[in-house]
Amino acid sequence: MGSVTATVAPPTDPNVTRWFRTFGAIVASGFRRHATYRQAAVAGVVTNTVFGFLRCYIFLAVAGAAGTVAGYDRAQLGTFVWAGQGLLAVIAIWGWTELADRIRTGEIASDLLRPVHPVTSYLATDLGRAGFASLARLLPPVVIGPFFFEVYLPRHWATPPLFALSVLLAVLGCFACRYLVNATAYWLQDVRGPMILWTLGSGVLAGLYFPLGFLPGWLEATLRYATPFPSLLQVPLDVLVEREPMPTELGLVGLQLGWAVLLLALCRLVQRRAEHRLVVQGG
Amino acid sequence: MNVIEMNGLRKEFTVRVKAGRLRREKRTVTAVDGVDLRVERGEMLGYIGPNGAGKSTTLKMLTGVLTPSAGHARVCGLRPVPDRTRLALRIGVVFGQRSQLWWDLPLRDSFALLRHVYRVPAGEHAARLARCRSLLDLDEFLDTPVRQLSLGQRMRGELTAALLHGPEVLFLDEPTIGLDVVSKQAVRGFLAELGRAGDTTLVLTTHDLADIERLCRRLVVIDHGQVVHDGSIAALHSRYGSRRMVVAELDAALPAPPVLPGAPVQRVEADGRRLVFALESASVAEVVAGLAGLATLRDISIVEPDIEEVVARLYRAPAEVG
Numbered sequence: 001m002g003s004v005t006a007t008v009a010p011p012t013d014p015n016v017t018r019w020f021r022t023f024g025a026i027v028a029s030g031f032r033r034h035a036t037y038r039q040a041a042v043a044g045v046v047t048n049t050v051f052g053f054l055r056c057y058i059f060l061a062v063a064g065a066a067g068t069v070a071g072y073d074r075a076q077l078g079t080f081v082w083a084g085q086g087l088l089a090v091i092a093i094w095g096w097t098e099l100a101d102r103i104r105t106g107e108i109a110s111d112l113l114r115p116v117h118p119v120t121s122y123l124a125t126d127l128g129r130a131g132f133a134s135l136a137r138l139l140p141p142v143v144i145g146p147f148f149f150e151v152y153l154p155r156h157w158a159t160p161p162l163f164a165l166s167v168l169l170a171v172l173g174c175f176a177c178r179y180l181v182n183a184t185a186y187w188l189q190d191v192r193g194p195m196i197l198w199t200l201g202s203g204v205l206a207g208l209y210f211p212l213g214f215l216p217g218w219l220e221a222t223l224r225y226a227t228p229f230p231s232l233l234q235v236p237l238d239v240l241v242e243r244e245p246m247p248t249e250l251g252l253v254g255l256q257l258g259w260a261v262l263l264l265a266l267c268r269l270v271q272r273r274a275e276h277r278l279v280v281q282g283g
Numbered sequence: 284m285n286v287i288e289m290n291g292l293r294k295e296f297t298v299r300v301k302a303g304r305l306r307r308e309k310r311t312v313t314a315v316d317g318v319d320l321r322v323e324r325g326e327m328l329g330y331i332g333p334n335g336a337g338k339s340t341t342l343k344m345l346t347g348v349l350t351p352s353a354g355h356a357r358v359c360g361l362r363p364v365p366d367r368t369r370l371a372l373r374i375g376v377v378f379g380q381r382s383q384l385w386w387d388l389p390l391r392d393s394f395a396l397l398r399h400v401y402r403v404p405a406g407e408h409a410a411r412l413a414r415c416r417s418l419l420d421l422d423e424f425l426d427t428p429v430r431q432l433s434l435g436q437r438m439r440g441e442l443t444a445a446l447l448h449g450p451e452v453l454f455l456d457e458p459t460i461g462l463d464v465v466s467k468q469a470v471r472g473f474l475a476e477l478g479r480a481g482d483t484t485l486v487l488t489t490h491d492l493a494d495i496e497r498l499c500r501r502l503v504v505i506d507h508g509q510v511v512h513d514g515s516i517a518a519l520h521s522r523y524g525s526r527r528m529v530v531a532e533l534d535a536a537l538p539a540p541p542v543l544p545g546a547p548v549q550r551v552e553a554d555g556r557r558l559v560f561a562l563e564s565a566s567v568a569e570v571v572a573g574l575a576g577l578a579t580l581r582d583i584s585i586v587e588p589d590i591e592e593v594v595a596r597l598y599r600a601p602a603e604v605g
Binding site for chain 1: 296343346347348349350364367368369371372376378381382383385387388392395396398399400401402428
């Protein structure tokens, strides 16, 4: 039995390398976990595509004969809708209640017994999930849309990498928002109320139901600079359709970075506060 | 050397109870009430108590999951709550009613992920996994997703997962709950072998006292958050007066129950043809010799004291028996 119980030998490689290796392994496991549910992915793609048609027809109707609305032309609206339908699953704006469920059932105790901070562990898993969604959920609507609608393709060489960075920051920000909503379960047990608020609020304020440019200028500016929501969906899509000049787009991505850092720090703070008053449900 | 130390460890929870149509009152419930305990390296400690006695709460404070309301604890020289992440590398925990494995992943992938999470060198991980695979017969379901495992298979997986990083202390919270006889035997056999090696300290909470009898030399009984017994199982029997019994089967009933010094008759059964004697000061030989002069003996059997009976008495009225 000696070989089973021998105490861990002190590792020889540097701390940072080991941290990244652990983080990478959890990301990979998140990818594999979500890749298990392929039929669910197919069902999601079909739903996103159907709603893509609906949204696209509505926006094009709003644009009307003039062909432009709120700074978007018809092609930009097409890209906004179809890339947005794909991004929905990548940022996973809705439907994630894993943390709240684990708090409610007491399974959170198992998470706390691992030598990785819960926020780090859930974030790494979420990045794996986003990686799988980028392949399985983002690509199909982006490929299908152009067959039926006019779409806008980026003209500036810097746009694709900036879009990729913006999506990554949107994933981080959205994860942090969802973590915070789920973490209310530490205090409330039942998160249906906060979850309904989040579902309604995020859909409207992130630019999913309509581009925030449709709103009056002062309201759009307030939402864009004073709340994290546009950073979750509207900003990456605006970057992709090159709605703003490049310096402004860089500024918006910088703002996304700021929100992501702030929200993740808030997650750690909330987690620390919660652990001090934690009651593990179910004995 | 003590690997676990608890001094006046206490945990209070605040619960809200209905006190009118709209009003709710705050009430404080003490789950663990000043527990002092020391556990030496390599010990196998049974930590038992009735439902709600504070067993699992104690374990959660020792593993850093719950913050104590008062008192101090040290595990492997670390403070469980502030040093939780470092402590996690040195302890293993198995919850019978919860899973530490990843629901969607095959067992093999869960183990591979744990290697990275606990930063275990590949060679050590492979050696420990090979050992667990052979002792716990994991091979037939190693590639099955955890969600598809039976309870017994999952528990074997949980035990392996808790040991792959070579913990110094293994906390087991009802590891045999819900298992069938064969799976229970497999888990007990594995833990017994682990205990025999002597380099892992085991703390076991359970309601199945056969686990304790099979595995633990030391037994701590907790009730209403307080330790009511700390010692060996034999000490528990002698403290609460549980005795061995001699069951004598006679050819024919005696006119009156015999009086044997140091072995009073406890029960008369089967129309007087079966007598049950409690061994107080007399030996089995003395009882047999005494009976042989009075009646024709058909059979004699010795019944060891029943730990469940003693513990049940302890749970029902700790003050009375203590």
